[in-house]
Amino acid sequence: MxxxxxxxxxxxxxxxxxxxxxxxxxxxxxxxxxxxxxxxxxxxxxxxxxxxxxxxxxxxxxxxxxxxxxxxxxxxxxxxxxxxxxxxxxxxxxxxxxxxxxxxxxxxxxxxxxxxxxxxxxxxxxxxxxxxxxxxxxxxxxxxxxxxxxxxxxxxxxxxxxxxxxxxxxxxxxxxxxxxxxxxxxxxxxxxxxxxxxxxxxxxxxxxxxxxxxxxSKWNYEVDNNSTTGVISSGISYEYAKEAFGETVSYLKLGFTYPLPSKLISDFCDKYDKIFIIEENDPYIEDFVKILGKECIGKDLFPYTGEMTPDVIKKYALSQNLDGIELDEDLFVGRPPTFCSGCPHRGFFYELGKKRKQIIVAGDIGCYSLAVGEPYNMMDWLICMGASLSSGHGAQKILDLDPNNKKRIVSILGDSTFFHTGINSLINTVYNGGNTINVILDNRTTGMTGQQDNPGSGFKLQGDYSTILDIEAMVKAIGIKHVRRINPNDLELVKETINWALELDEASVIITDWPCVLKKKYREEDFGLYNDMWKTKDIVIEDKCTGCKICLKSGCPSLIFDPENKKVIIDSNTCVGCDVCLQICPFDAIVKEGLDE
Amino acid sequence: MSNSIKFVGVGGQGTILAAKIMCAVLINAGYDVKMSEIHGMSQRNGSVSSEVRYGEKVYSPVIEKGSADILISFEQMEAARNMDYLKKGGILIVNNHKINSMITLNGKTPYPKNIIESIRGKAKTYIIDAQKYANELGNVKVVNLIMLGALSKILDSRHLDWEKAIKESVKPRFLDINLKAFSIGISQV
Missing domain, CATH: 3.40.50.970 (Thiamin diphosphate (ThDP)-binding fold, Pyr/PP domains)
Known part of the structure; x- marks a missing residue:
């Protein structure tokens, strides 16, 4: 087949x-x-x-x-x-x-x-x-x-x-x-x-x-095209090389690449006047060839970073530039990925943004890394999985060496990242008497990679129900004394909770509890917790909209500013009724569909 | 010789499904086919692209700048952004539709004006009112099949079994509307 x-x-x-x-x-x-x-x-x-x-x-x-x-x-x-x-x-x-x-x-x-x-x-x-x-x-x-x-x-x-x-x-x-x-x-x-x-x-x-x-090994073989130039390559670079050089060169295709075959490579190098090493990232094959005492052309010619796509090979090895159609850069602006309509992270970052001058944000790996861009600009650093809580702790210790320091570290990560390695970091913060504000954005799934289940989602990979890890109980068991679990779509509550945490001089944890809008599987009991989830839509009452654009600060892709009419409209195809914009609008111009009369 | 078709659009427009149907049609017709896509941003309103290459034998799965035979864009600004992937003499198929990005939404930078007027002179261009016809059919999600219908006509590939590939790729209850959308696409070229 x-x-x-x-x-x-x-x-x-x-x-x-x-x-x-x-x-x-x-x-x-x-x-x-x-x-x-x-x-x-x-x-x-x-x-x-x-x-x-x-x-x-x-x-x-x-x-x-x-x-x-x-x-x-x-x-x-x-x-x-x-x-x-x-x-x-x-x-x-x-x-x-x-x-x-x-x-x-x-x-x-x-x-x-x-x-x-x-x-x-x-x-x-x-x-x-x-x-x-x-x-x-x-x-x-x-x-x-x-x-x-x-x-x-x-x-x-x-x-x-x-x-x-x-x-x-x-x-x-x-x-x-x-x-x-x-x-x-x-x-x-x-x-x-x-x-x-x-x-x-x-x-x-x-x-x-x-x-x-x-x-x-059958995975290491020569393709002899009766040429004067030889190419040694592995992985996708081999396909790129074939595309760029065709049958004008001979190839040593390496599929079994540790340990590399010394004799096969030596013999191949001896047969050709010129040897190109086509590989992405490090000069892994190239260094080996050079240790064998053979001459070859590698990273001294090709770029040390990025992909070795055929155009790159043609440009550097063959001095060929692919002349395409010229780009007119006035005709487009960026289209960065953003939080989905209804994303539970939106409300939290909107409110946290108001505290920008008081805080430093230690970020982490996950959808919330999208808060790095417009309109939130809410991230001071991002290193690796779970590092928000621990790097935040270390940074706060240094900042606090200044007796006049007023800056507070807010460390932010998601549920899956917390389970991954964030737990270890939080234990360390408590143990060492840290005083950071630690935020766990619990959207009940591993969002960025496409909604995979995790220890908090309620399901195992092959479909069966599983125990739902109780983040609140766990955080308390670690020794965090100040814990709040909130609905991130309730902006008043989010604001009040952030203020509460900023007043504390000990470590705190804020858990935002609302599922990812793309989460695929739910347990019956979930529906009791998340009332009317995604069942409504928000609409703009045209007469009341003053065109002030304040709602656009929520960064919701369903909000569209109509430059002719000078008013905002909500795209009913994508709005899921999270009500974040409704709470932001200072003129009560946004309402739940059907509730405007 | 291999042929290269680059599909571009905005997350959620169904560009990847369109490219997959295209692949299925080509495989059934006996071509060697490779398809490449960059994941991750498709559901987050970012720019997305899928690349289909086919011929007797295909090595690289990616389409480099200046090497696409056809650029099929589901959105105006994405067409402008990817024009440099088209080879000289290549064909542009563009959905006559604008989707704001976060940058144009917040009102600081306007959505660029006169995109189609500016790019249509640079390549042989087909402008398809896919959004309009999809709305008329009552489901904006079939924009991709309208675009695919137009592509099938431009490729002069009506003899290939598109219906079979569409049938295998969409849910049975949406088959009818997708086939209708596909025929509308054909009639627009």
């Missing part, structure tokens, strides 16, 4: 064909859809983990217990999971195990551009890099064979364009793989120093065996 699949869908198909038993992940662009697609197979246990470290650890346990296991995460997620990864590299596996890292050359949806190929070398584990959807599927199946044969987790490195591009995939058959009965293996899995020292030698032996494999 043939189907058009994204790289992510193809990986999920491969996981199914390889008869994987257990899969876990934390959502993160561009990796999220992998586990979502895996979860559609009843044969596989698929679970959202609370963070990437937890995901990898559950998968390690599944492998130790004798199952084939799988974890996927975005590149920065591997940083979170690095601790277990580096020791798992020592212990090796029982059931085969693959870890997908989804890197982001060009940073489409990420805070950095780190090249996780370096992790394979750093952790001393084998690595594969697919170039397209078909390879994404086929390589995953093979990765499990290699994982078990070489007794190691395999790092499977993808990039945004491999993950999110679709191509035609020929399916294979599912091969049933039985569980390996559990046996206690003290000398393999108990990584105390005495055993770690022994395992260290095994790691080296494994790498030496893999070096031999790499030379003859």
């Amino acid at each position: 043939k189907k058009i699949l994204s790289g992510n869908e193809a990986v999920a198909r491969g996981v199914y064909e390889a008869s994987v038993h257990y899969a876990s992940a934390y959502p993160g662009t561009p990796s999220t859809e992998i586990l979502q697609n895996i979860s559609t197979h009843d044969e596989i246990i698929a679970e959202w983990a609370s963070n990437e470290k937890v995901a990898l650890e559950t998968v390690i346990g599944a492998s130790i217990a004798g199952g084939r296991s799988f974890a996927s995460m975005k590149h920065v997620g591997v940083n979170v999971a690095a601790d277990p990864l580096f020791t798992f590299a020592y212990t090796g596996v029982t059931g085969g195990c693959v870890l997908v890292t989804a890197d982001e050359p060009g940073m489409h949806s990420s805070q950095n551009e780190q090249d996780n190929r370096n992790y394979a070398k750093f952790a001393k584990i084998p690595m594969m890099e697919p170039s397209n959807s078909q390879e994404s599927k086929d390589m995953i199946v093979d990765a499990y064979e290699l994982s078990e044969e070489y007794n190691s987790v395999v790092l499977f490195r993808m990039t945004t364009r491999v993950c999110h591009s679709k191509g035609i995939v020929e399916f294979g058959n599912r091969k049933e793989v039985k569980l390996i009965p559990y046996e206690k293996k003290f000398d393999k899995y108990v990584a105390v120093p005495a055993i770690g020292r022994k395992l260290r030698h095994k790691v080296e032996e494994r790498i030496n065996r893999l070096k031999v494999y790499s030379e003859t």
Whole structure:
């Protein structure tokens, strides 16, 4: 059977064909859809983990217990999971195990551009890099064979364009793989120093065996086009190179990229007058080629950042510029993403914005990072998952060294980010006597990546009900004495709560409690909590609208200012009746539909 | 030789679905097809784009600046923003519709004037009143199928099985209105 699949869908198909038993992940662009697609197979246990470290650890346990296991995460997620990864590299596996890292050359949806190929070398584990959807599927199946044969987790490195591009995939058959009965293996899995020292030698032996494999791996091969120039490439860069150079050059296509094949590369370099290394991010292949003593052209010619798309290759390697139609920059302005109509974050940021001069906002990763832009401009920094609470604490300690300091830190993160690593940070703030204002925007889902379930959403990935984590009880258990849980669409209440927190000289937590407008699944009891959710619309009474534009400060995309009529209208196709604009309007010109008489 | 069609618009307009239907049609016709999209902003009123490349054999899934054969824009300002993706001699298909962005909504910067008048001279341009006809059909969401109908005519691909691909891509209760929208699109070219 043939189907058009994204790289992510193809990986999920491969996981199914390889008869994987257990899969876990934390959502993160561009990796999220992998586990979502895996979860559609009843044969596989698929679970959202609370963070990437937890995901990898559950998968390690599944492998130790004798199952084939799988974890996927975005590149920065591997940083979170690095601790277990580096020791798992020592212990090796029982059931085969693959870890997908989804890197982001060009940073489409990420805070950095780190090249996780370096992790394979750093952790001393084998690595594969697919170039397209078909390879994404086929390589995953093979990765499990290699994982078990070489007794190691395999790092499977993808990039945004491999993950999110679709191509035609020929399916294979599912091969049933039985569980390996559990046996206690003290000398393999108990990584105390005495055993770690022994395992260290095994790691080296494994790498030496893999070096031999790499030379003859079916994923590393030459395409001889009888040319004078050779190109060495891997991943999506190989497809870009083929597009740019066509058959004018010969290729060394590398799919198994740690350890790299020394002899294959050496021999290839010797055959050609000129060698180009086409790769995104770091000079990973290039450095290796240079260590082999071979001349090549890499980052000294090509850009060190961004994607190596065919136009980039043509520009730098062939001095060809694609002349398109000229852009007229007067004809467009930016269209940044913004909070959806009805987003529960809107009311909170609108009110918080009024305190701009008194506060510093420590931000975090999630939809609320959109508050960085117009009309909110509400973020002083943003580092990584969970860092708002802890970086805010450290900043407040320094600010308070000045006895005249009046600035307060407001640390803001969402429910899923709080579960991810924010909990640790909040424990630290309480323990060390911090006095920050900590805001948990609980929208009952993992919003930015597309409404995935989490420990507070009430559902597990494969549909069953689950315990709903009680954030308020948890925060109190940590030791926070000042906690309020509020409806963020009630602006008066939001304002009063922010003032309350600013008056306190101890750490406080504000939990805003209203679901994401895009949340897909609800429990019966939810509807009791959120009255008339999304069932109404707000409208403007034209006669009362003075055109003052104050409502536009809410940043709602449903509000449209009509420059001819000099009045605001509400787009009834998108308004969900959250009433934020209704409360902002100083002239009572906005009302609930049907209630204006 | 491969062909490149870039779909652009604003989150929520159904550009990705239109590109997916296009892919299904091309695969059924025996082409090698690749499609690329950048996720994440589609439901948040940001600019969105999907890229479809097809031919006997396709390597790169992305369309670079200056290399699209056709730019199909579901919104005026998005057409202007992406004109540099069109190759010289390329074709522009644009929905005669404006959607404000956060920047134009707050009144500080106006939505640019005379976009269509300014860009139509730069490429062979088809202006489609998709918004108007979708409203007449009673569902603005079928703008994408109207645009796709126009594209199918411009590509001279009426012999391909579009109906099958549409049937497989939309919910049964919306099939009728989507097929109507598709025919309206064809009649606009």
